[in-house]
Amino acid sequence: MPGLFLIVLLLLAALPVYRPGYKVILVSSILMYVILTVSWVIFSGTTGYLSLAPAAFFGVGMYTAAVLGMALPLPVVVVLGGLASSCLAFLVGAVTLRLRGIYFAIFTFGLVEFIKNLLLWWEIERTGTRGRFVVLVDNNTIYYVMLAILVMTVLTAYFIRRSRYGLALQSIGEDEEAAVHAGINVTALKIVTFAISAVFMGAAGAIWATQLTYIDPYIAFNLNYSFMPVLMAIFGGIGQPYGPILGAAVVAYLREILITEFPYQYMLLLGIILLVAILFLPNGLVGLVERARRRAFGGQRANT
Amino acid sequence: MPILEGEGVTKHFGGLAAVSSVDFKVDEGEVVGLIGPNGAGKTTLFNLISGALAPQEGTIRLNGQDITGSSPHKICRMGLARTFQSVKVFPNIPVPANVMLGSLFGTPNRVSSADAAGETAELLEFVGLTAVGATPAKDLTLANQKRVEVARALATKPELLLLDELMAGLNHTEIAEALELVARIRERGISILMIEHIMKAIMSACDRIMVLHHGEKIAEGTPQEIAASKKVIEVYLGE
Ligand SMILES: Nc1ncnc2c1ncn2[C@@H]1O[C@H](COP(=O)(O)OP(=O)(O)O)[C@@H](O)[C@H]1O
Ligand SMILES: [Mg+2]
Numbered sequence: 001m002p003g004l005f006l007i008v009l010l011l012l013a014a015l016p017v018y019r020p021g022y023k024v025i026l027v028s029s030i031l032m033y034v035i036l037t038v039s040w041v042i043f044s045g046t047t048g049y050l051s052l053a054p055a056a057f058f059g060v061g062m063y064t065a066a067v068l069g070m071a072l073p074l075p076v077v078v079v080l081g082g083l084a085s086s087c088l089a090f091l092v093g094a095v096t097l098r099l100r101g102i103y104f105a106i107f108t109f110g111l112v113e114f115i116k117n118l119l120l121w122w123e124i125e126r127t128g129t130r131g132r133f134v135v136l137v138d139n140n141t142i143y144y145v146m147l148a149i150l151v152m153t154v155l156t157a158y159f160i161r162r163s164r165y166g167l168a169l170q171s172i173g174e175d176e177e178a179a180v181h182a183g184i185n186v187t188a189l190k191i192v193t194f195a196i197s198a199v200f201m202g203a204a205g206a207i208w209a210t211q212l213t214y215i216d217p218y219i220a221f222n223l224n225y226s227f228m229p230v231l232m233a234i235f236g237g238i239g240q241p242y243g244p245i246l247g248a249a250v251v252a253y254l255r256e257i258l259i260t261e262f263p264y265q266y267m268l269l270l271g272i273i274l275l276v277a278i279l280f281l282p283n284g285l286v287g288l289v290e291r292a293r294r295r296a297f298g299g300q301r302a303n304t
Numbered sequence: 305m306p307i308l309e310g311e312g313v314t315k316h317f318g319g320l321a322a323v324s325s326v327d328f329k330v331d332e333g334e335v336v337g338l339i340g341p342n343g344a345g346k347t348t349l350f351n352l353i354s355g356a357l358a359p360q361e362g363t364i365r366l367n368g369q370d371i372t373g374s375s376p377h378k379i380c381r382m383g384l385a386r387t388f389q390s391v392k393v394f395p396n397i398p399v400p401a402n403v404m405l406g407s408l409f410g411t412p413n414r415v416s417s418a419d420a421a422g423e424t425a426e427l428l429e430f431v432g433l434t435a436v437g438a439t440p441a442k443d444l445t446l447a448n449q450k451r452v453e454v455a456r457a458l459a460t461k462p463e464l465l466l467l468d469e470l471m472a473g474l475n476h477t478e479i480a481e482a483l484e485l486v487a488r489i490r491e492r493g494i495s496i497l498m499i500e501h502i503m504k505a506i507m508s509a510c511d512r513i514m515v516l517h518h519g520e521k522i523a524e525g526t527p528q529e530i531a532a533s534k535k536v537i538e539v540y541l542g543e
Contacts, residue, residue: 164408164409164417167397167401167404167405167408168405168408168409170394170396170397171394171397171405174394174395174396174397175392175393175394175395177356177376177388177392178388178392178393178394178456179394179405180375180376180377180380181354181356181376181377181380181385181386181392182377182380182405182406182409182410182456182457182459182460183377183380183381183406183409183410183411183460184377184405184409185375185377185409186377187375
């Protein structure tokens with residue numbers, strides 16, 4: 001698996017050289033969704049706490065770029081976008097991660113709407129305009145920054161998953177009361193992991209904003225950025241580490257195609273495709289791949 | 305100094321006094337039984353001791369340190385481990401990793417993965433689970449899931465172990481094995497506080513027994529004293 005990842009990475013790194021222009025931005029948007037999905041899975045996929053906050057963290061990253069983009073070098077802006085989101089996640093986590101289940105999901109959902117409206121009010125009060133222009137960055141730079149964030153996201157997800165903390169996060173998802181009684185500081189672990197996952201969402205938002213060139217609160221804090229990672233993760237399957245990557249890449253690509261081919265019906269079509277997939281692929285694409293793999297190895301079923 | 309000591313411990317759920325003003329203690333090396341009819345407040349008392357719930361009144365001390373209202377992970381790292389009446393294993397996690405979590409997180413000092421793996425192997429052998437390999441815990445029988453819970457609790461290196469109805473739902477052979485396991489845990493120098501309904505088991509395993517009824521402690525003494533107590537007999541016959 002790491003070998004395959006490396007090959008895909010090398011191909012991606014070479015892409016701007018042999019496919020300049022539109023394709024670079026298309027692939028950047030796919031990478032952006034992979035980042036959102038993989039970082040969402042770092043926290044929600046393991047603990048089972050359904051976070052609908054990605055749009056909040058992504059949006060904070062975008063606004064970091066809008067506010068600081070002209071003043072500071074791009075890498076600093078991207079890092080600050082990640083840190084700002086992470087701070088927000090830390091605060092939100094400290095307040096809400098004592099809430100169980102559905103309350104947490106509703107709170108994170110409300111958070112996105114709250115920030116959007118607060119910002120809207122602030123912008124109109126203070127600046128008299130709704131939106132902001134973001135510093136221009138050339139497409140290849142956007143692409144490589146996105147790719148770098150993606151590599152860090154995937155590596156972080158991989159190392160957390162392999163570590164004792166990955167096991168502890170899984171145990172929280174399976175039985176939180178047993179976990180805390182086994183000595184796991186569940187509150188601290190949840191808050192820190194939530195904050196770590198937000199770093200990548202914020203960083204991705206900061207670089208993505210430069211591609212949009214103009215943002216306003218509706219664009220930056222669009223709830224689609226919260227729902228898409230959840231759907232992409234489920235579509236890919238969270239049973240295997242590559243599931244969310246695959247799910248995000250496939251759905252993001254489909255989305256791009258549908259938008260260009262059917263600009264008015266694309267949401268409907270995407271919705272239908274996702275519904276069918278969720279109904280008929282209980283373990284997502286991962287389930288399909290694993291079944292095919294088992295068949296290929298002729299009957300010697302992996303004992304899972 | 306007793307290893308565990310409670311004074312006036314009280315917990316109400318709305319109007320219901322689940323545990324009211326209960327005093328208790330467990331001395332070092334002792335095995336103490338906690339009995340009482342269903343709904344007497346036994347599990348609630350365990351929840352108060354382990355930190356799952358905070359008492360409204362009273363204090364609880366572990367090794368002389370006040371643990372009243374502390375969080376369960378802190379209490380666990382201070383040397384108190386427990387099992388649950390409705391068994392709580394991590395269903396999709398392989399049995400060894402279930403146990404290893406206790407080693408990795410349940411002690412005050414950082415334990416290396418290699419040491420945790422070693423302790424896990426030793427404990428799986430101790431509770432008789434070597435043969436199950438890396439099976440997810442959900443695929444085990446109830447008796448074996450209870451062994452996983454005990455092993456995970458032991459992995460946190462407790463000085464005091466709370467067992468909530470370890471033998472409920474087990475057959476005769478399994479009960480005998482569980483009793484023998486309790487005896488071997490005691491040999492490791494671990495004190496035990498156990499809730500049990502099976503009288504024969506509790507009479508043979510315990511040095512001392514406490515009886516709860518409607519949240520109050522109504523009797524305490526040696527197994528012989530408890531078996532002869534009129535009050536206790538009335539409570540059980542009254543059910
Ligand atoms: N979390 C809770 N909320 C409300 N009532 C509870 C809760 N836990 C226990 N009780 C009630 O407290 C009483 C004691 O319960 P419990 O401690 O489980 O008894 P036991 O373990 O002795 O059978 C019961 O009446 C039970 O319904
Ligand atoms: Mg009980």
